[in-house]
Structure formats: structure tokens, C-alpha cells
Amino acid sequence: MQRSDTVLKQVIAAFEHQSHLKLRNHPIHMSFDDGALTVTGEVPDVASKKRLLQLTQMHCEGTHLVDHLRVTANPSVGDGELRARLCERLAQAVEFRNCVICARVKGQLEVLHGTMDEAGNEGTGVVEVTVEDGVVTLTGQVISLSHRRLASVTAWWVGGCRDVVNLLELAPAETDGDDEISDVLQLVLETDPRVRAEQITINVENHKITLAGWVATDAERRQAEQDAWCLDAIEGVVNQIQVRA
Structure with missing residues (x-):
């Protein structure tokens, strides 16, 4: 089994390469205990949390993952x-x-x-x-x-x-699939006033979401990706949305 500090270095390097975000102000910790890997710390948003967990699972395939990552609440709310x-x-x-x-x-x-x-x-x-x-x-x-x-x-x-x-x-039970994910994400984007859903296209393959199209600002591009990561039971998000002034 790899050492937790080795896994952490690999995961952080992959995370920063994929997301172009640095986590210097958001320390992450990992520890092995009884065959499980516990991940603790705070990250800036839900996309960072889920991407970090997925990368950790990839680098520790077969290891049970215990998620204690939290998103920083700013401002905090009771x-x-x-x-x-x-x-x-x-x-x-x-x-x-x-x-x-x-x-x-x-x-x-x-x-x-x-x-x-x-x-x-x-x-x-x-x-x-x-x-x-x-x-x-x-x-x-x-x-x-x-x-x-x-x-x-x-x-x-x-x-x-x-x-x-x-x-x-x-209730009743329902089979999950790519069409289900695509449909609910379309509804989410249409509901979110911070993005213009009509300018964004969604493709889902094997539960992995790819976003394309164009938006007016980088903030809107990031928000569309955040919305996709908010969905449960997905395998990742690829953001190919372009920003056009």
C-alpha cells in the first residue's frame, strides 16, 4: 500500500493540472487506517471537493475512501x-x-x-x-x-x-443512465439565473458530463461547471465552454 503522503502529492499534482487551481490556502490531509484512506480538509467549492475525491479514488483503486472534506463557507452560516x-x-x-x-x-x-x-x-x-x-x-x-x-x-x-x-x-425504483443525468442538468442550468442555459450544450457518456457552447464571462463558465458537479452519482465534468465577450 502506498504511503498517504505519496498519494496526497500525486492527487494534488493531478488536481492542480486539471483544475488550474492551487490549494496552498486549503490544506488537505490523508491518512490510512485499517485499510481505509481518510481525506480531511477544506476546499473552496463543490467542484474542487468532488474532483479531489475522484482523483484520490483513481490513485488508490480498491481502497475504501472516507470523505471528511468540507467546502469553505464564506460567510459562515449557523x-x-x-x-x-x-x-x-x-x-x-x-x-x-x-x-x-x-x-x-x-x-x-x-x-x-x-x-x-x-x-x-x-x-x-x-x-x-x-x-x-x-x-x-x-x-x-x-x-x-x-x-x-x-x-x-x-x-x-x-x-x-x-x-x-x-x-x-x-419509490418506485429507477434505473440510472446518461439521459437521466443530461435531463436533470438541463433543468438545473435553466433554473440557475447565473447562467444562460440556451448557450450551453450537454453531453453525458458513461455518467461523465461534457459541457460546451459559449458564455459571456468566465464567472458564468465556472458556474455552469459548479452546477454540474453539484449532481450526485456522476463520473466527472469536462468544461469546454468558451468565453466570448
Whole structure:
């Protein structure tokens, strides 16, 4: 087994080559314990977090990975405020209008949208939000993979979120695929006012997303990539979007 410091050097070198970002102000640590590799530290955004984890997995194929990476929240937000913001945003989203939205507060369940009597109805779902140290955990049940992924994106979009643990179950079960990822990302880009979705093309192959097209600013180019990385269960993002003044 490789030493953790060797793996770290390899991963950071690959990360900086791929992303053109330096992590000097965001120290990352890795340690092997009982056959598992634990990755800790803070990174500037969700794209950096997921790219770093994927590169680590590539360099330690077959090793169980324990993810303790967190995204820096700037400015920081208290858990109660983050939970309230997320629940409100989910309750207002058209895609979750038939979902029961709940918050877990000090061990107690608070129903904020809908009623638990509605939870068993066809076409509905239940999303329970728990926040601890800026980490959002989503539990419950939704009706599609798109809803599951949209819940994660919504959490990442709320300012102050440091990580998302999506434990939402599906009912009925659904087979994932490239078309599903492409469709939900198209919806995400159309929903995000910071990008112009009509100027961006999406291609998904083996769960790997390639973005192309053109936008007016580098900030918009980066935001489109961030939106793609917010999706769960993808194999990577290649950003070929061009900036045209």
C-alpha cells in the first residue's frame, strides 16, 4: 500500500493540472487506517471537493475512501439558519410542491410543508433536512432520480452549505443512465439565473458530463461547471465552454 503522503502529492499534482487551481490556502490531509484512506480538509467549492475525491479514488483503486472534506463557507452560516433556508427553498420549488418537507431540530421532527398524512399518497415524497456543522443530510423518500439529484443541488445552492449527504430513497425504483443525468442538468442550468442555459450544450457518456457552447464571462463558465458537479452519482465534468465577450 502506498504511503498517504505519496498519494496526497500525486492527487494534488493531478488536481492542480486539471483544475488550474492551487490549494496552498486549503490544506488537505490523508491518512490510512485499517485499510481505509481518510481525506480531511477544506476546499473552496463543490467542484474542487468532488474532483479531489475522484482523483484520490483513481490513485488508490480498491481502497475504501472516507470523505471528511468540507467546502469553505464564506460567510459562515449557523446550522439553524442554513436548515431554515434550505427547507424554505425546497418548499418553494415547483419540483417539490407535492413533497412533505421536514426539519430535524434537536432530535425533534418539524413538518414545515405539507402533512405526514400526505406522505403515502401516489406522486408525493418526504424530504427530511438535518444540518450539523454546516453538513446537510437529506433523508426520506422521493419519486425519481431527478428529484433526488435536485435535492442535492438545492442544498449546495443555499449559502453556507459545507457538504451534502444525500440518503434519499426512491419509490418506485429507477434505473440510472446518461439521459437521466443530461435531463436533470438541463433543468438545473435553466433554473440557475447565473447562467444562460440556451448557450450551453450537454453531453453525458458513461455518467461523465461534457459541457460546451459559449458564455459571456468566465464567472458564468465556472458556474455552469459548479452546477454540474453539484449532481450526485456522476463520473466527472469536462468544461469546454468558451468565453466570448
